[in-house]
Amino acid sequence: MDPQVTLGERERRTWAAFVTMRRDLEGALARDLARDGLSVSDFEVLARLDQAPGGEMRARDLAAAIGWDKARLSKHVTRMVARGLVERREAAEDGRGQVVVLTTGARQVTAAAVPNHVAAVRRHFFDLIEPDELDVLDRVLTRINARAVEG
Amino acid sequence: MDPQVTLGERERRTWAAFVTMRRDLEGALARDLARDGLSVSDFEVLARLDQAPGGEMRARDLAAAIGWDKARLSKHVTRMVARGLVERREAAEDGRGQVVVLTTGARQVTAAAVPNHVAAVRRHFFDLIEPDELDVLDRVLTRINARAVEG
DNA sequence: CTTTGCTGGTTGCCATGGCAACTAAATCTC
DNA sequence: GAGATTTAGTTGCCATGGCAACCAGCAAAG
Numbered sequence: 001m002d003p004q005v006t007l008g009e010r011e012r013r014t015w016a017a018f019v020t021m022r023r024d025l026e027g028a029l030a031r032d033l034a035r036d037g038l039s040v041s042d043f044e045v046l047a048r049l050d051q052a053p054g055g056e057m058r059a060r061d062l063a064a065a066i067g068w069d070k071a072r073l074s075k076h077v078t079r080m081v082a083r084g085l086v087e088r089r090e091a092a093e094d095g096r097g098q099v100v101v102l103t104t105g106a107r108q109v110t111a112a113a114v115p116n117h118v119a120a121v122r123r124h125f126f127d128l129i130e131p132d133e134l135d136v137l138d139r140v141l142t143r144i145n146a147r148a149v150e151g
Numbered sequence: 152m153d154p155q156v157t158l159g160e161r162e163r164r165t166w167a168a169f170v171t172m173r174r175d176l177e178g179a180l181a182r183d184l185a186r187d188g189l190s191v192s193d194f195e196v197l198a199r200l201d202q203a204p205g206g207e208m209r210a211r212d213l214a215a216a217i218g219w220d221k222a223r224l225s226k227h228v229t230r231m232v233a234r235g236l237v238e239r240r241e242a243a244e245d246g247r248g249q250v251v252v253l254t255t256g257a258r259q260v261t262a263a264a265v266p267n268h269v270a271a272v273r274r275h276f277f278d279l280i281e282p283d284e285l286d287v288l289d290r291v292l293t294r295i296n297a298r299a300v301e302g
Numbered sequence: 303c304t305t306t307g308c309t310g311g312t313t314g315c316c317a318t319g320g321c322a323a324c325t326a327a328a329t330c331t332c
Numbered sequence: 333g334a335g336a337t338t339t340a341g342t343t344g345c346c347a348t349g350g351c352a353a354c355c356a357g358c359a360a361a362g
Contacts, residue, residue, distance in 0.1 A: 005266040017292040024299035115156040128294040141168040148175035
């Protein structure tokens with residue numbers, strides 16, 4: 001009756017596929033990372049630190065860079081410290097600040113995990129997308145992200 | 152050096168946008184649903200039951216329909232029962248089975264939430280996608296989901 | 303019919319994540 | 333420069349979710 005309050009058949013299917021994708025792709029990538037003993041969250045932290053100069057970053061900046069709540073980062077770092085992946089150090093410039101630093105072991109773990117993860121991302125994503133489709137995807141993602149930020 | 156173990160600049164940007172989208176779009180939809188007092192998980196359950204004949208389904212089938220582990224459904228149903236959204240009933244045909252049934256109150260909650268959620272999905276997703284882009288998206292999603300199932 | 307195996311659900315344990323309250327340090331104001 | 337405000341992190345509480353162990357019916361063999 002009212003096209004405003006219901007999705008059409010076409011949209012319903014697309015949306016179902018989208019929801020499925022969010023769930024299953026995440027799961028597939030998580031399983032791949034698990035082979036290196038890492039969770040998706042672990043990897044996000046490690047990858048960011050690994051590309052930062054010195055393998056270290058202010059907790060504040062790290063959280064902002066990966067889009068996490070500061071509480072989430074704090075707790076995750078605590079777990080990673082326990083596993084010997086990172087260390088905490090006080091920030092020289094700011095008495096409140098903490099610097100998160102990659103350990104040597106984490107460097108190796110990351111070095112091993114990155115190629116595997118990149119391969120997984122290719123296998124589950126980029127290998128399935130043609131160049132012209134990628135253009136479309138870029139445009140759509142840009143719009144969706146802009147809107148999501150607005151709220 | 153080795154194009155196999157690293158993503159190119161182009162891919163890196165697209166992937167970053169994709170990861171951001173997964174995080175933020177989910178958050179935006181969750182916030183919209185929260186206005187009706189529901190989580191995304193609640194909504195998945197309610198929406199499925201609502202469109203099932205009699206507003207009821209075997210737990211096994213419900214779990215399969217929304218792609219959940221049986222343990223996850225069991226625990227979530229327990230919480231929803233406590234909030235008066237669904238009831239459990241023994242399955243007549245199978246001594247092991249449980250049937251999950253929508254309560255009258257849940258019918259109303261769902262009736263109110265569905266239009267809002269549909270509006271949110273339009274606002275954050277379909278309104279931002281042109282018809283031809285939607286075709287592309289459909290094709291890509293189909294391929295991605297097929298691959299994710301393979302493992 | 304019993305034995306064996308399969309199915310449907312529940313529960314325990316553990317890792318996550320969000321949100322708010324709280325502490326401490328750095329800034330801002332007048 | 334003392335008090336008000338903001339910023340950086342940590343912690344507690346609570347809701348989720350995954351995975352494995354476990355229990356109870358059902359079904360398949362013989």
